[in-house]
């Protein structure tokens with residue numbers, strides 16, 4: 001079988017969520033946008049609900065509707081993009097809670113679904129989503145009179161604890177929200193780690209639950225084993241892969257494995273990337289193809305059945321550093337061709 005196996009450890013996922021929840025006195029939600037960061041909302045969300053999560057966050061209403069089918073009635077499902085034109089029926093039928101981002105969305109929501117829950121998203125400086133302070137000042141009495149389910153904002157630099165932007169955004173958020181009755185939320189994973197001043201009433205961790213930085217103590221959740229299709233001996237002076245970008249200096253045993261950039265193994269990581277065979281590191285040789293990669297297995301005595309790209313030795317952040325990106329992008333790039341094998345939960 002040449003299908004690679006992406007193993008998702010639901011016990012580790014639950015332990016990560018629990019560890020983040022134990023860091024604050026706030027209610028801990030869970031961000032499951034982008035199919036739970038590529039790991040599969042259908043299995044991830046129920047595992048987090050079983051661990052105690054009661055508020056879930058997604059990016060768009062369609063994700064929210066899919067999540068409602070998975071979770072059933074009960075948990076709150078908040079939608080960061082708010083109440084967009086065309087979303088009303090989904091919001092009503094799936095009982096979603098749009099995070100209102102501006103005056104137009106507020107008007108749309110109150111006209112179409114006056115007694116349906118909503119939250120408010122404020123811009124405390126990131127300039128991505130949410131009402132600016134002046135807009136909020138004009139609308140807050142109207143919005144607060146409806147009893148919003150949540151008033152939230154998002155930190156731009158929370159993965160850098162010493163960054164002055166954190167204090168600046170905290171202050172801006174407090175200026176906009178101190179004294180209101182509605183529950184407040186400012187922090188994703190990074191903000192949870194910044195400490196109590198950032199926790200407010202609800203936290204919204206994503207990446208830390210999935211085993212990524214900046215939650216350094218996270219247990220890895222995803223591991224990836226890729227089958228070896230062929231092994232060949234390559235003589236000095238021969239090349240491997242497209243563009244002849246790697247040439248053997250010595251006789252080298254090369255394994256061809258069944259994974260490539262179509263599976264989210266980013267081509268850019270090629271020159272720095274390794275696979276593990278037990279404790280032995282095996283270097284990627286030449287370019288990563290769409291479905292195949294050459295790997296140096298000269299150091300191995302036996303022909304390996306599989307090689308491990310993601311696991312305890314190499315995390316999503318290790319791969320991210322090879323590709324010049326972040327663990328989030330590694331996770332959400334994981335393709336659909338893997339056999340997803342859920343364990344625990």
Ligand SMILES: *Cc1c(COP(=O)(O)O)cnc(C)c1O
Pocket residue numbers: 031033080153154187188189190204205206207208
């Ligand atoms: C994605 C996202 C989160 C979760 O962020 P992590 O860094 O993955 O913990 C929380 N809030 C908002 C608004 C987001 O877009």
